[in-house]
Amino acid sequence: MWDYTDKVKEHFLNPRNVGVIEDANGVGEVGSIACGDALKLTLKVDDNNRITDAGFQTFGCASAIASSSALTEMVKGLTLDEASEITNDDIAEFLGGLPREKIHCSVMGREALEKAIRDYRGEGEKEIDGEIVCECFGVTDKEIETIVKENGLTRVEDVTNYIKAGGGCGKCHEGIEGILRAHWGEEPPPMKKPAYMTNLQKIKLIEETLEREIQPSLKQDGGNIELVDVDGDRVMVKLLGTCSSCSLSQVTLKDYVEKKLRELVSGDLTVEEVS
Amino acid sequence: MNITYLDNNATTRTAPEVVEKMLPFYTEYYGNPSSMYGFAGYVAKKLAEARIKTAQLIGASAEEIVFTSCGTESDSTAIYAALQSYPHKKHILTTRVEHPAVKSLCEHLSAKKGYRVTFVPVDGKGFLDLDYLYDHITDDTAIVSVMWANNETGVIFPVEDIARVVKKRGAVFHTDAVQAVGKIPMNLADTDIDMLSLSGHKLHAPKGAGALYIRKGTKFAPFLIGGHQEKGRRGGTENTASIVGLGKACELAGERIEEENTRVRALRDKLETEILKQVPHTVINGDIHNRLPNTTSIGFEYVEGESILLMLNELGICASSGSACTSGSLEPSHVLRALGVPFTIAHGSIRFSLSVYNSDADIDFVIEQLPPIIEKLRMISPFRAQENQT
Numbered sequence: 001m002w003d004y005t006d007k008v009k010e011h012f013l014n015p016r017n018v019g020v021i022e023d024a025n026g027v028g029e030v031g032s033i034a035c036g037d038a039l040k041l042t043l044k045v046d047d048n049n050r051i052t053d054a055g056f057q058t059f060g061c062a063s064a065i066a067s068s069s070a071l072t073e074m075v076k077g078l079t080l081d082e083a084s085e086i087t088n089d090d091i092a093e094f095l096g097g098l099p100r101e102k103i104h105c106s107v108m109g110r111e112a113l114e115k116a117i118r119d120y121r122g123e124g125e126k127e128i129d130g131e132i133v134c135e136c137f138g139v140t141d142k143e144i145e146t147i148v149k150e151n152g153l154t155r156v157e158d159v160t161n162y163i164k165a166g167g168g169c170g171k172c173h174e175g176i177e178g179i180l181r182a183h184w185g186e187e188p189p190p191m192k193k194p195a196y197m198t199n200l201q202k203i204k205l206i207e208e209t210l211e212r213e214i215q216p217s218l219k220q221d222g223g224n225i226e227l228v229d230v231d232g233d234r235v236m237v238k239l240l241g242t243c244s245s246c247s248l249s250q251v252t253l254k255d256y257v258e259k260k261l262r263e264l265v266s267g268d269l270t271v272e273e274v275s
Numbered sequence: 276m277n278i279t280y281l282d283n284n285a286t287t288r289t290a291p292e293v294v295e296k297m298l299p300f301y302t303e304y305y306g307n308p309s310s311m312y313g314f315a316g317y318v319a320k321k322l323a324e325a326r327i328k329t330a331q332l333i334g335a336s337a338e339e340i341v342f343t344s345c346g347t348e349s350d351s352t353a354i355y356a357a358l359q360s361y362p363h364k365k366h367i368l369t370t371r372v373e374h375p376a377v378k379s380l381c382e383h384l385s386a387k388k389g390y391r392v393t394f395v396p397v398d399g400k401g402f403l404d405l406d407y408l409y410d411h412i413t414d415d416t417a418i419v420s421v422m423w424a425n426n427e428t429g430v431i432f433p434v435e436d437i438a439r440v441v442k443k444r445g446a447v448f449h450t451d452a453v454q455a456v457g458k459i460p461m462n463l464a465d466t467d468i469d470m471l472s473l474s475g476h477k478l479h480a481p482k483g484a485g486a487l488y489i490r491k492g493t494k495f496a497p498f499l500i501g502g503h504q505e506k507g508r509r510g511g512t513e514n515t516a517s518i519v520g521l522g523k524a525c526e527l528a529g530e531r532i533e534e535e536n537t538r539v540r541a542l543r544d545k546l547e548t549e550i551l552k553q554v555p556h557t558v559i560n561g562d563i564h565n566r567l568p569n570t571t572s573i574g575f576e577y578v579e580g581e582s583i584l585l586m587l588n589e590l591g592i593c594a595s596s597g598s599a600c601t602s603g604s605l606e607p608s609h610v611l612r613a614l615g616v617p618f619t620i621a622h623g624s625i626r627f628s629l630s631v632y633n634s635d636a637d638i639d640f641v642i643e644q645l646p647p648i649i650e651k652l653r654m655i656s657p658f659r660a661q662e663n664q665t
């Protein structure tokens with residue numbers, strides 16, 4: 001079922017400011033049908049650089065329509081400088097929050113606004129900055145860097161939720177990982193446990209956690225750990241190197257590995273050693 | 276609010292007759308069918324009856340039926356059974372449009388377990404490329420798994436013909452018939468199909484019961500290893516109430532298969548024809564002739580599926596979308612993409628799937644409500660506007 005706030009639903013069912021402003025002097029278009037959503041924002045700006053009217057047309061899911069509607073309500077009456085300050089978080093907040101997978105809808109709103117303001121100011125199209133990383137959705141490395149920096153994203157999946165990059169064929173996941181590594185360096189910020197995961201997400205996160213958090217410290221002692229299988233909440237691992245012969249291996253497994261996985265992935269996990 | 280339920284490929288209403296048969300097994304007849312005393316013997320007897328009824332619906336004999344918990348378990352059991360029975364064979368042949376119950380398992384076997392998997396493509400109407408399929412059967416092929424009917428488009432595959440060829444070439448043939456059973460008459464005794472999956476909750480039985488047909492003489496290894504239930508083919512105490520329900524539902528399905536193919540088909544056709552007539556820039560995904568009688572996948576250009584579903588939801592109309600937005604992934608459904616349905620249509624595709632419980636009034640209600648919804652969303656959409664200008 002849909003995890004939308006009443007405000008999202010209300011803006012979806014009764015969208016404000018639908019359409020194109022006839023004598024608009026700032027227009028911003030983002031997205032395409034292939035992407036699954038697109039937004040055309042038209043602004044009427046007066047001589048004092050104040051937005052007097054705003055209109056939108058959106059192709060997309062309920063939250064894309066609601067985000068667009070919210071955006072038009074938010075910008076009306078603001079000066080361009082004030083409007084430029086609006087972030088995707090502000091749009092999401094206006095709507096009482098958006099589901100994680102739908103955050104890109106609010107990002108689309110901010111991008112359209114930015115474009116419309118540039119258009120009004122006669123700054124023209126922002127040059128495509130950087131190189132395309134995600135072919136499916138045409139997202140560049142610079143755009144990914146910006147979103148990572150602004151929102152403190154640490155995982156490919158978060159990048160996908162924000163600007164879709166990596167949500168298509170998946171070929172660019174390595175590229176996105178590279179950007180994340182370049183930004184965070186060797187010391188990524190502590191990982192946060194997500195609220196809800198699909199099985200696949202869970203397995204990926206287990207792999208990541210083992211790789212990033214657990215293997216390095218075992219390796220210091222000449223040991224290592226390998227993920228064999230995940231079955232529901234059962235994580236099956238193999239201890240290698242000095243770990244495998246260590247008399248404390250069960251302690252390592254329960255007190256360290258399991259504790260870490262429970263902390264960073266899911267509290268329900270149990271870790272078992274298989275041979 | 277009245278519910279207009281047109282999502283029967285997702286799950287179905289449990290038939291009242293089925294519920295009635297099940298209830299005593301939650302109250303007085305709680306015995307374990309494996310126990311020796313007469314009190315449990317009654318339960319065992321009713322289980323045996325359910326097995327006969329299930330077999331009858333698909334033209335099999337009772338010993339060929341193994342009860343499972345769902346279609347997914349039947350699919351997994353079939354595929355693992357073939358792989359374990361022919362351990363030297365490392366190739367699996369299936370299609371690009373399978374349900375995740377088969378697709379994700381095959382992807383897993385390919386990514387993690389060292390099997391080679393070939394996914395046979397389909398054409399724009401959703402038909403399988405049979406030459407491609409036959410060309411890719413080798414001595415290394417352990418199992419060929421092809422669904423009988425597709426859950427999104429309803430397109431039917433010629434599984435009986437495919438089974439004949441596969442058998443000659445020495446591989447096991449399995450079909451996921453979860454959407455076909457009860458809608459397409461079948462007599463497995465006359466075919467070369469080795470294994471077939473069905474799921475209770477798709478044919479008005481409760482959730483929690485499914486079955487796997489295993490042709491007599493087919494090599495088999497259990498998926499759930501445990502007690503000797505199901506003649507050692509599936510360990511675990513039987514879900515007696517649900518299985519009794521499945522038996523009753525199969526009996527009803529046999530009686531209603533005619534109605535599925537006449538009255539329900541006519542309702543589906545009416546819905547489709549009227550919507551196509553009233554809403555421009557609308558197409559049917561998949562072949563319209565070779566199709567389940569209850570299913571239609573309608574693509575509306577310039578609008579996005581989730582928005583349509585949410586507006587239908589406001590009216591109590593239940594359907595599903597081939598759009599990605601509901602599933603969390605951003606690509607449209609793998610089935611529609613395999614058909615080559617353009618993005619403009621794939622993102623705005625809605626599946627309506629009917630059952631014998633649908634009435635003329637249900638269909639008339641949708642015919643009345645859907646066109647203005649599409650119109651409203653197209654008014655909001657920038658693509659429609661662009662088209663008007665040119």
Ligand SMILES: Cc1ncc(COP(=O)(O)O)c(C=O)c1O
Pocket residue numbers: 284285344345346347348374376422424425426451453454474475476485
């Ligand atoms: C073709 C097909 N196969 C398998 C399944 C899975 O069945 P179950 O939900 O009983 O596991 C479904 C259900 O959607 C289906 O449509």
